[in-house]
Amino acid sequence: MFYVKERLNDSMEISIEITDENVFTHCPMCGSEVSVDIGEILSDGESDLYGTAVFCDECSKKVKSGGRYYEHK
């Protein structure tokens, strides 16, 4: 599994497992929150966590018919 680790202060640290349900980004077109399937992004061999924008369902439809649209910067 993968998880994110964040140090809150000197004595506290949190670890959160990354699943296909708790990763989000913002749609670059309308700014709404988009749930991201991190496995899907990593599996195409082209996307990465910094240069990939994920469009929401509505904007995906406008940009491309069918399926979630990813943009590689």
Ligand SMILES: [Zn+2]
């Ligand atoms: Zn959108």
